[in-house]
Amino acid sequence: MIDKQYLLNSKQMASFVARGFLRFDELVPQAVNDAVMAEIDAGSIKAAAAGTPLSQCYPEPSAIGQMLRMPEVQGIIQSLVGPDPLFDHHAVHVRQANEGQAQGMHGDSIIDTRMHFDIQLMYFPHDVPLEMGGTLIVPGSQYRRINEMDIARYQNFLGQIPMVCKAGSLLALHHGIWHCGRQNKTDRKRYMYKIRLNPRVRQLRLWNTDDLPANTNKPIFTRETNAVEDIQTIMGKGEPWFEDAGGRLEIVNRIKMWRFLTGDTNFDVHYWLTRLENMPENLQLAA
Amino acid sequence: MAKVRQKVLVLYLGNSALDSHVKGWSLYDGTGRDHHTTGDSDTPPYQTGLDALRAGWRVIQFPQLNPPYPNLEYTTSFQMYEFIFEQLEEVHD
Numbered sequence: 001m002i003d004k005q006y007l008l009n010s011k012q013m014a015s016f017v018a019r020g021f022l023r024f025d026e027l028v029p030q031a032v033n034d035a036v037m038a039e040i041d042a043g044s045i046k047a048a049a050a051g052t053p054l055s056q057c058y059p060e061p062s063a064i065g066q067m068l069r070m071p072e073v074q075g076i077i078q079s080l081v082g083p084d085p086l087f088d089h090h091a092v093h094v095r096q097a098n099e100g101q102a103q104g105m106h107g108d109s110i111i112d113t114r115m116h117f118d119i120q121l122m123y124f125p126h127d128v129p130l131e132m133g134g135t136l137i138v139p140g141s142q143y144r145r146i147n148e149m150d151i152a153r154y155q156n157f158l159g160q161i162p163m164v165c166k167a168g169s170l171l172a173l174h175h176g177i178w179h180c181g182r183q184n185k186t187d188r189k190r191y192m193y194k195i196r197l198n199p200r201v202r203q204l205r206l207w208n209t210d211d212l213p214a215n216t217n218k219p220i221f222t223r224e225t226n227a228v229e230d231i232q233t234i235m236g237k238g239e240p241w242f243e244d245a246g247g248r249l250e251i252v253n254r255i256k257m258w259r260f261l262t263g264d265t266n267f268d269v270h271y272w273l274t275r276l277e278n279m280p281e282n283l284q285l286a287a
Numbered sequence: 288m289a290k291v292r293q294k295v296l297v298l299y300l301g302n303s304a305l306d307s308h309v310k311g312w313s314l315y316d317g318t319g320r321d322h323h324t325t326g327d328s329d330t331p332p333y334q335t336g337l338d339a340l341r342a343g344w345r346v347i348q349f350p351q352l353n354p355p356y357p358n359l360e361y362t363t364s365f366q367m368y369e370f371i372f373e374q375l376e377e378v379h380d
Contacts, residue, residue, distance in 0.1 A: 102325040136326040145364045153297065154366070155313035155325050162326060182326040241310045244301045249363050 001083060006075025007208035013079065014234040017257045020142030020177040024076070028067050028123065028168035035063030036125045040092055040191055052087045054197060064193065067123060076172050079207035080119045081199035088118060088196035095133055095184040102133070103181035104152030108196070111147040115260050116203060118175040123193045126167045132190050133182030134163035135171070140239040141178035143253035151178060159240035204263055212262065220270040231258070235269045248272065289377040292317040296344055296373070298336050299366040303352055306337040311366060318378050336370050344372035 008022070016022050039045050045064050048057040054077075058065030067073060077085060095103075108120065128134045138157050162182055163171060173179070175196070184190045205212075218225045218232060226233055235254045238247040252272050259267050268274045299311035309331040314323040333339045340346065348371040355362075 100322070100324075102327065105325050133326075143363060145362055151365070152325075153313060154299070154311055155323060156328050156331075157299075157311040158309070158331065160326065160329070180325045183324055241299075243299075243310060243367060244307070246363055246367060249361055252361055253363065 002071055002074045002078050004208050004210075006071045007206075008076065008079035009208055009210075010212040010231060011229075011234060013207050013261065014231045014258070016080065016172070016174070017261065018235050018237065018254050019139040019239070020174040021137055021139065022076070022172045023163075023165075024072070024170040024172070026166045026168045027072055027170050028070065028125075030167060032063055032067050032070075033125045033167045036067060036123075036193065037191070039063050040125070040193075045090070045092060045193070047090050048087050050086075050088055051198075053084050053200075054087050055084045057087045068121075068195070073121075073170070076170070077119070077121075077197060080172060080203075081117075081197050082201035082203065082206050085197040085199055088198050090193065090195040093181060093192045093194060095181050095190040097184060097187045097189055099184050102136075102183040104149055105138070105154045105178055105180045106149045106152060107141075107144075107146055107176055107178055109148070109175065111145060112176060113145065115257065116199060117142075118196055118198050120173045120175060120194055120196045122163070122171040122173065123195075124163065124165050124167065124169045124171075125191060125193065128163060128165050128169075128190060129186075130162060130164045131185045132188070133184045134165065134190075135192060136160055136162045136180050136182045137171070137173070138178040138239075138241065140242065140250055142174035142176035143250065143257075144176070144178070146178075154178075157241035203261055205261070209262075215264055215267045217268065217271065217274070232269045289379055291375045292319075292378050294318065294374045294376060295371065296332065296339060298331075298333070298339060298370045298372065300336050300368040300370060303350065303368055304336075305340070305346070305349075305370065306335050307368070308335055309333055318376050336372075339372050344374055347371050347373050 012022060058068060122135060138160050235258060236251055242250055251269055255267060255269050255273050259265055294317055295315040297313040298309050301307040301310055312331050350367060350369050
């Protein structure tokens with residue numbers, strides 16, 4: 001097991017549950033980034049068979065393996081999908097120079113109704129300025145039930161995030177998040193390495209839960225309540241693209257995921273689920 | 288000789304009202320003058336659907352309001368409030 005200091009904390013996990021991603025800027029040292037670019041140029045990054053434990057992938061010498069074995073990266077992986085997850089697949093995605101079209105908006109793989117989730121790590125081994133595009137993600141889209149390119153009609157959303165970053169940055173994504181490769185308007189190719197990992201353990205309190213507070217209901221819809229940045233506030237913040245009513249259902253999706261991850265079946269935000277779960281059978285009080 | 292080509296604007300609004308706020312948008316230009324693609328803008332072309340009408344777009348499709356399927360009342364999926372607009376423009380050979 002990785003040292004606890006490298007695991008995510010509860011607020012980071014809450015942000016992942018709410019928004020479907022975590023971002024780690026300039027996490028990987030430049031020497032590793034350079035070595036990975038050399039591997040990409042040489043075409044020497046080889047995939048293991050699907051379902052291979054990650055610890056058996058990318059044997060030394062491997063710059064990609066070196067990146068994945070960094071304790072900071074291991075901490076992210078273990079917090080989300082547990083120790084030694086299964087290698088699903090990887091890809092080195094390339095956006096050609098001066099291309100005329102972006103990739104269509106999509107969710108990866110096929111429609112997936114599990115509460116359990118895979119993660120995808122996206123690693124950017126070189127600088128990605130805005131004109132180079134960057135992978136575009138739609139925060140908070142991970143619970144929408146769609147099938148892959150069904151959403152290619154959607155071109156832009158309020159609050160969408162183009163991954164503009166320095167070399168060595170990482171995105172950790174819930175498998176369901178909507179995303180696309182933006183158009184590359186530079187005269188250089190853009191590279192991004194992606195790996196999908198499947199959990200082998202029940203995803204229950206895998207992160208550093210030392211800061212996990214006992215759940216207590218709070219006054220709802222008050223400015224004072226929302227001013228405190230705690231788990232409930234992080235979960236209750238909508239995305240700019242959410243529809244007025246559908247956005248409330250997204251918070252319910254998050255509540256259900258947090259209950260799944262913590263085992264706390266009473267957790268709630270703004271009383272959304274507790275209200276619906278209240279079906280009293282008490283006859284005496286009414287007598 | 289002038290020909291007419293269609294431009295299509297798709298607005299994803301905050302609720303079923305045409306004057307609610309734009310949350311997402313797509314543009315397709317049949318004249319060939321402009322080319323739009325995924326992730327090409329962070330700023331919506333209009334603040335509301337009504338603003339698009341005022342700018343000369345003709346709305347050609349309203350989203351239907353259907354009750355949720357049983358047992359899917361809390362399931363989220365596609366954007367529900369998809370309004371489609373058009374403009375017709377002349378192009379010259």
